[in-house]
Amino acid sequence: SLNKLKIFFFFFCFMVSEVKDWRSLLLGVQRPQINPIAVFCSHIYKKNHDVTKTWKGKTEQLLRVDDHDFTMRPAFGGPAIPVGVDVQVESLDSISEVDMDFTMTLYLRHYWKDERLSFPSTTNKSMTFDGRLVKKIWVPDVFFVHSKRSFIHDTTTDNIMLRVFPDGHVLYSMRITVTAMCNMDFSRFPLDTQTCSLELESYAYTDEDLMLYWKNGNESLKTDEKISLSQFLIQKFHTTSRLAFYSSTGWYNRLYINFTLRRHIFFFLLQTYFPATLMVMLSWVSFWIDRRAVPARVSLGITTVLTMSTIITGVNASMPRVSYIKAVDIYLWVSFVFVFLSVLEYAAVNYLTTVQERKERKLRDKFPCTCGIPHSKTMMLDGNYSEADANSLAGYTRSQMVPEEEKQEKMVVHLTMSNESNSSRKRGLKGHVGLRIIQNSHAIDKYSRLIFPGTYIFFNLIYWSVFS
Numbered sequence: 001s002l003n004k005l006k007i008f009f010f011f012f013c014f015m016v017s018e019v020k021d022w023r024s025l026l027l028g029v030q031r032p033q034i035n036p037i038a039v040f041c042s043h044i045y046k047k048n049h050d051v052t053k054t055w056k057g058k059t060e061q062l063l064r065v066d067d068h069d070f071t072m073r074p075a076f077g078g079p080a081i082p083v084g085v086d087v088q089v090e091s092l093d094s095i096s097e098v099d100m101d102f103t104m105t106l107y108l109r110h111y112w113k114d115e116r117l118s119f120p121s122t123t124n125k126s127m128t129f130d131g132r133l134v135k136k137i138w139v140p141d142v143f144f145v146h147s148k149r150s151f152i153h154d155t156t157t158d159n160i161m162l163r164v165f166p167d168g169h170v171l172y173s174m175r176i177t178v179t180a181m182c183n184m185d186f187s188r189f190p191l192d193t194q195t196c197s198l199e200l201e202s203y204a205y206t207d208e209d210l211m212l213y214w215k216n217g218n219e220s221l222k223t224d225e226k227i228s229l230s231q232f233l234i235q236k237f238h239t240t241s242r243l244a245f246y247s248s249t250g251w252y253n254r255l256y257i258n259f260t261l262r263r264h265i266f267f268f269l270l271q272t273y274f275p276a277t278l279m280v281m282l283s284w285v286s287f288w289i290d291r292r293a294v295p296a297r298v299s300l301g302i303t304t305v306l307t308m309s310t311i312i313t314g315v316n317a318s319m320p321r322v323s324y325i326k327a328v329d330i331y332l333w334v335s336f337v338f339v340f341l342s343v344l345e346y347a348a349v350n351y352l353t354t355v356q357e358r359k360e361r362k363l364r365d366k367f368p369c370t371c372g373i374p375h376s377k378t379m380m381l382d383g384n385y386s387e388a389d390a391n392s393l394a395g396y397t398r399s400q401m402v403p404e405e406e407k408q409e410k411m412v413v414h415l416t417m418s419n420e421s422n423s424s425r426k427r428g429l430k431g432h433v434g435l436r437i438i439q440n441s442h443a444i445d446k447y448s449r450l451i452f453p454g455t456y457i458f459f460n461l462i463y464w465s466v467f468s
Helices: 002-027 036-045 059-063 266-288 294-317 327-366 387-391 423-436 443-467
Strands: 081-096 101-113 127-129 142-145 147-152 160-164 169-181 193-202 210-214 221-223 232-246 250-263 376-382 410-416
Touching: 081 193, 081 232, 081 250, 101 193, 142 147, 169 193, 193 210, 193 232, 210 232, 210 250, 221 232, 266 294, 266 327, 266 443, 294 327, 327 443
Parallel strands: 081 210, 081 221
Antiparallel strands: 081 101, 101 169, 127 160, 142 193, 147 169, 160 169, 193 250, 232 250, 376 410
């Protein structure tokens, strides 16, 4: 050790000086008046050392810990002792929406003056100790309000530092990880901004005994520039303080570490909004499918409905069961309604098609033949076609008409196939009839192709303008 090395050095100096004296006697040489080595050793020995760097056997002998009762606060019975606080945030580990809490690792430092720990020093240098001395002196009893779990790191030893200055000023530092409650408002989730607070307060001493304050105002809070979260952008950290009142014990000074978080939206765009929008657009495909293709349209509608249900269930599984509607709920449920309405739209189309075919059968039963017209065939025309459209079919003759009350829905046109007509005329007329008369989609499908996309786009414009 250093002390053993010093003893050895002084013993060496002594031996060298004595050897030189005996050598002078044996050789008959007169001893010099000045011995350089002796002077040097004497100078080292007489040097005035700082008592803070000199071994005393026990630290308690220097700090006189045993001479005072440290169960009492400094200046007990007098005015409140001021205790300054500053914090350096090392990391913001996690934010949990389900548990509504956050986890933070920080360096918590306290500053106060205790004259019982003052000691003499010529150079005004401080002494630094670890956590073993903390149990023998008085330290502030600061705790975290609304904390769920917290601990002082103890690898490889307790992460506690105590620094004592000659005039009695004390710096007490700890490395702590704390999980505290954060009241979050999810009414705008996932387009929300959350503000959380970590609160510090003395547990036993009221404001009449201990005055907690931020040592340097807003400069008392420092953060690591590398702090980042996967789902949040940390906008700012700031400090506040106020008094907290308890009806049984009184008023206490409370310090707040406030930080504001803004959620990243891109993750939810990929996982929630885009899939929901694609499912709604996929449900519109059924409007272009033949109304007689029942399996295709029904399976498409059921698939989109079940997929939307899965998306809604997945989002709610990662959220707390709040009693109010969130912004994402509005979007997903409106999308679900659009998908569900597309299924109902085909149900209406299928029903009206069945009714239409039933009426056609009744009309065929009512007019079973076209007597007197050779090689005649009966075709049904939708009510969208006028008599002029039917008369424009050259080479064909029109027979009896439907009664006036059924004229808007159907017209029965008897087309006589003329033997004199050439084949090219027949083919051209056949293509015209297939294009103008035979219709594979219902009028509701035509309107739905415009109404559904237009309404959904209008909803998106309103939604993103309100919540973004």
